[in-house]
Amino acid sequence: MQSSEIELVYFSATGTTRKIIQTIGKTLPIPKNDRNLLLNPIRNDISMAADHLTVVAMPVYNGRLPDYCTQSLMHLKGNGTPAIAVVVYGNREYDDALLELKTLLEKNGFIVLGAAAFIARHSIFPQVATDRPDENDLALVKDFTNRCIEKLTSSSTVSDFKPFEVKGNFPYKEARSVPMKPSSGEDCNVCGTCAQICPVHAITVSDTKTQTDENLCISCGACITACPSESRQYRGEDYEKFKGKFIERFSRRKEPEWFL
Template sequence: MQTDSIEQIYFSPSGTTKAVVDELSKAFFGQKNEFNLMWDPLDEETVIPSNTLAIVAMPVFSGRIPDLCAQKLAHLKGKNTPAIAVVTYGNEEYDDALLELKTILEGNGFVLLAAGAVVTQHSMFPIVGTDRPDTQDKRALTTFARQCSQKLRAFPEKPLPAIEVKGNFPYREYEIPTLKPTVNDNCTLCGICASVCPVAAIPPDNPKTKDYDLCIGCTACIAVCPEKAQGFHMPEYTEFSTKFAEMNSERKEPEFFM
């Protein structure tokens, strides 16, 4: 199959999930378009045609894909459209997230070429998975993308076998992190954090405040803050970070399902 375009569909608060999508996209020719679920509303049905490849990548939050993303992906429809499903996680576990993403896509008219779980730097505890995806990860992603490209060339004449991935039904309960970014006195009221917050938890006219009932702890505000005003400034954070690093120090490698 010769694709006319590549739809890159992702949610990437700290930029690492987008980095994975960008690596995968290099193996495919055609116009590249993006659905960035950070700010793309996707509140109406959007159909990805059959002559397009969809690369769909979501971060793992508490063993699931973010609830916000699941709600938006419900409006994304395929028409026997080939897709690659990927979840990214911070070297802990991805639990049911990949199965959840696979199930959503297949239920919405997409046909999976392949699926993968890729380690990226942990957004909340960046001392875990630091600087990943690294060179070794990118080599693995390149090999995976080439294998997907070979399968795509044979599709639809050669039917795609069912892809089995890790995960369990029912999914584990979705939980929003209890640790959420706070703001310190470095804040200059520039408002960049408010412009990227996917749930509008930061008021543009007063970015020193935050609606913690809305905040999902995605860390997008931390990633873009030029003054490092956004962060985990609470006293217990250092202890939590150290314990988390001790429990998740062993390097995990990408897992791919063809």
Template structure:
């Protein structure tokens, strides 16, 4: 089969990258002939400045994290510059063991509006961006076995169906509102403006500057933000000295609730 396999993803803490890259790798390995592969990581700001387009010869595995049950708002502008031109697409969403709500159907709809034919899709679990214990170390070995099987089934679909069928996925239309945590009184609380703090462990290595997907951390003073914080967890989880942290009461309360209420292991869901 003369197809080009593409992986394209936003992955601040590398969980989405791990899943999307493995799907692309397994499909490519199944191909008997030489197959062209391509990887596009649009996590950092500079990568989102270049429009991307595909053709009918492309198979595109595209992955994003789930934020508040939806595709992250900050990615919608870029995602709408990606042109399918009839390419096959496999949308993948990765969530922190609470729920993916309407993120998968939203990504599927977006891809179809941009000229893709969606032939498979999946919702997988990754360690929650807020926590180091909620879905700890996921995707793990069990998850990756499902990823591998998913890729094999995609390959079979690509090579055995004369007319490759589109798929339906779980979700609501219109989409549900973004999930919002509540305070102690049960009132919705907005944590979007909460930003990380920096403690004395900081050795000014600038790694946080390099990994921030919004380009918001000030290179001259890493304790300052020049833009928004999307709570992706990159600066906290990748800091070698554990110098970044949050101290907002509502944020910490929500984090604790998630760790308690969503502790039971959830399984990936695939659609093909």
């Protein structure tokens, strides 16, 4: 079975999920369409042709897919379309996120031929998995991609794919908002870059300061990555207290896992 085009669909607030899916894309020698949900969420149904291999890569927030992402993915429709499901997590655990992504895609008409969980720098505590994905990770990303290609090309139709299971549990763990939210410091120059990049419009800018609506903020870290003055950060006594415990508990290196 051959694919005429590749659809790369991802959400990457801090750039690490993008690095992984772009590595997948470079390993696939077929024309690709790039869909970055951070910049362009899907608000209306999009139908993927049966010969458009669709790669979906999502971050893991507290063991689940971000609701912001699932709202877009619900509009992504397959027509017996082969798909690769990827989640990226910060070295703690991916819990039910990969199962959630695989199940969502299958319910929407995709045939998932491979699924994987890769590790990247933690978005809230960047001292954990600081340099990941590293060269070893990216080599495994390529290996996984090549195995998916082999599985796809050795099959006549998607009906030849054998069902497989991934880690995760039904019902999914409760989706909880991350209590820590980034804010601007005294060195903020009120340029408005953070407000422009925020996918949920949680940041407002006045003449003298920026303000974050913590009820809207999903703690994705896009504003921190984009801030030209590096003023946007996670801060505060509770953050510093929890940071030490998190680093101590989750710094031991974990390795990617995949399922075919």
